[in-house]
Amino acid sequence: MNNKPAPLNYPAIKRRKFFVNTAKATGVLLLAPLVNKASNFIAVDESFTVGQVMDMFIKQVPGGALNNTVDTLKSGNRDIKITGIVTAMFATIEVIRKAIDLGANFIIAHEPTFYNHADDTKWLENDEVYKYKANLLKEHNIAVWRNHDYIHRLVPDGVTDGVLEQLDWKKYADKKIPNIITVPSTSLKDLIVYLKIKMGIQMVRYIGDPAQSCSRLLLIPGAAGEETHINGINHVKPDVLIIGELHEWETAEYVRDARAKGDKIALVVLGHIASEDAGSEFMMNWVKKNVPGIKVTRVKPGNSLSFM
Known part of the structure; x- marks a missing residue:
C-alpha cells in the first residue's frame, strides 16, 4: 500500500492558535439592552455536521484542500448532524459496533475502511464481508472519514x-x-x-x-x-x-x-498499527479543542495479527 506521510524536510512553523468563545452566566445580562423584554434568549445551536468538522480540520493544514487525496468519506455524507465522534486507526466492524453503543455517528479513521488504499469497492460488490460492513454503516447512518493525507501534512505531523x-x-x-x-x-x-x-x-x-x-x-x-x-x-x-x-x-x-x-x-x-495508533489520540484531542459540545471517544482496534 502506497501509504506515505509528508516529507521530513519541511520547515517548522508555529502551530496556529484557535480560540473558542464561550458564554458564561454571571448574573449580569450585558446584552440586556439588545433584548426585547417580551423575548426569550435564543439557544445557541452547537450542533456540527460531518462536513463542517472535515472543513475545519482541512483549513488548519498548510496548503488546504488537496485535489488528489484518499481522505474522502467512505460512508455517509457531509450533511449528517453529528451525535458523537469516534477516532480510530481503522473503522473495523468492532469499532463500528462500539460507535453504535456510544451513540456516535461519525468515525474519523486514519487507514482504509475497505481493504485497499483507495477504498475502491468495485471488486468487492459481491463480497459478503464488504456487504455486511457497508450495510452496518448505512443502517446506522454512520459517516466514516479517512484522515490520512491531511493529518500527515500538519506541521508538525x-x-x-x-x-x-x-x-x-x-x-x-x-x-x-x-x-x-x-x-x-x-x-x-x-x-x-x-x-x-x-x-x-x-x-x-x-x-x-x-x-x-x-x-x-x-x-x-x-x-x-x-x-x-x-x-x-x-x-x-x-x-x-x-x-x-x-x-x-x-x-x-x-x-x-x-x-x-x-x-x-x-x-x-x-508494526504499522502500533506505529501510528497514537495519531487517533491526537485526533481525539483536536476534536475536544476545536469542536466544543461534541462527545469524542478514541477506540483502539488493536493488532489484527497475533504472535505465536
Missing part, C-alpha cells in the same frame, strides 16, 4: 506528534524535524524494551546488535517506503531507524548490507 507524546519523547525531538530524536545513550535491547512497554507491543522485529549503544534515532511511523527510509538513513545518520512497516526485500536488506559494510545502524520494525 499529527501522527508523529501523537507517537512522541505516547513515548514521552517530545523533549528529545528536534525542533525543526521532530522525527529526529536524541535520547540519553542506551542499548538497543533496552530501547526495544522501552518501545514495547510504552506502545503495548508484544514483539518487534529488528536488525542490530542488542548491546550496541543508541542515542540518535529516526522515527518514521507507518509505511513510508524504502526511499524515505534509506534517504533518511543517509541524511540523518541515525543509530537506529524506527519504522512501522516495510517490504522485507527493501529497507531490511539495505540495513543488512549497510551493517556488513561496517555502518553503525540498527532497524526496529514496530
Whole structure:
C-alpha cells in the first residue's frame, strides 16, 4: 500500500492558535439592552455536521484542500448532524459496533475502511464481508472519514506528534524535524524494551546488535517506503531507524548490507498499527479543542495479527 506521510524536510512553523468563545452566566445580562423584554434568549445551536468538522480540520493544514487525496468519506455524507465522534486507526466492524453503543455517528479513521488504499469497492460488490460492513454503516447512518493525507501534512505531523507524546519523547525531538530524536545513550535491547512497554507491543522485529549503544534515532511511523527510509538513513545518520512497516526485500536488506559494510545502524520494525495508533489520540484531542459540545471517544482496534 502506497501509504506515505509528508516529507521530513519541511520547515517548522508555529502551530496556529484557535480560540473558542464561550458564554458564561454571571448574573449580569450585558446584552440586556439588545433584548426585547417580551423575548426569550435564543439557544445557541452547537450542533456540527460531518462536513463542517472535515472543513475545519482541512483549513488548519498548510496548503488546504488537496485535489488528489484518499481522505474522502467512505460512508455517509457531509450533511449528517453529528451525535458523537469516534477516532480510530481503522473503522473495523468492532469499532463500528462500539460507535453504535456510544451513540456516535461519525468515525474519523486514519487507514482504509475497505481493504485497499483507495477504498475502491468495485471488486468487492459481491463480497459478503464488504456487504455486511457497508450495510452496518448505512443502517446506522454512520459517516466514516479517512484522515490520512491531511493529518500527515500538519506541521508538525499529527501522527508523529501523537507517537512522541505516547513515548514521552517530545523533549528529545528536534525542533525543526521532530522525527529526529536524541535520547540519553542506551542499548538497543533496552530501547526495544522501552518501545514495547510504552506502545503495548508484544514483539518487534529488528536488525542490530542488542548491546550496541543508541542515542540518535529516526522515527518514521507507518509505511513510508524504502526511499524515505534509506534517504533518511543517509541524511540523518541515525543509530537506529524506527519504522512501522516495510517490504522485507527493501529497507531490511539495505540495513543488512549497510551493517556488513561496517555502518553503525540498527532497524526496529514496530508494526504499522502500533506505529501510528497514537495519531487517533491526537485526533481525539483536536476534536475536544476545536469542536466544543461534541462527545469524542478514541477506540483502539488493536493488532489484527497475533504472535505465536
